[in-house]
Amino acid sequence: MKNPIIISALLFTIITSSCKNSNSSELKEINEQLEILRNENALLKDSISKLKNDDLGDRQLIGIPEGKLQVGKKNRIIFLLHSNKTLPKYEIYTYDGNKENKIGDGNLSKFDYEFIPKSLEDNKIKLKVTFPDKSRPVTMKNETTIPVN
CATH class of the missing domain: 1.20.5 (Single alpha-helices involved in coiled-coils or other helix-helix interfaces)
Structure with missing residues (x-):
């Protein structure tokens, strides 16, 4: 055992x-x-x-008033912490319905746009930005109404 x-x-x-x-x-x-x-x-x-x-460190503080500022009244201002990063190349268009007009291109997170209103009612800006990626293009549209004096 x-x-x-x-x-x-x-x-x-x-x-x-x-x-x-x-x-x-x-x-x-x-x-x-x-x-x-x-x-x-x-x-x-x-x-x-x-x-x-x-x-x-790459951010900017940007204030955007909501409409015209009024004296003696509370006014709303929206602030953005905007980034100044470089982006892939994009194209900038104005648009109205199906009609588009290429006005430039860029690669920064901001661009300048000059607008000359033709009348007091001409207060809408319609812009489109397209990132022309071959595999998956990205488009962003914006319609902004601005008070005209």
């Missing part, structure tokens, strides 16, 4: 020691990979933090 117990204990010892040796090399390799991943993660965290700080 002692023989099966001794043989079982001996087999268990042999098996566990051989598993320890193979597990030890696998564990060492996993720990090395884990250290590499930790270093890469730290670099990515630093890069993301830098991008966030750079993004805040």
Whole structure:
């Protein structure tokens, strides 16, 4: 009866020691990979933090009054934290119904547009910006009404 117990204990010892040796090399390799991943993660965290700080530094505070300002009354002014980032090249159009007229292009997050109203009722500006990406073009339209004096 002692023989099966001794043989079982001996087999268990042999098996566990051989598993320890193979597990030890696998564990060492996993720990090395884990250290590499930790270093890469730290670099990515630093890069993301830098991008966030750079993004805040590239912002402008812009105020847009809602209509004409009135003396002695509460006036609403909308403020935007606008970014001055470079964008992919885009095209600028005026539009009226199906009629479009290309007036320029750009790659900044802002552009100038000059408008000369023809009458007091000529107070709508309709602009369209198109990013002509071959795989998926993106178009944005805007219709702005501005008080004319």
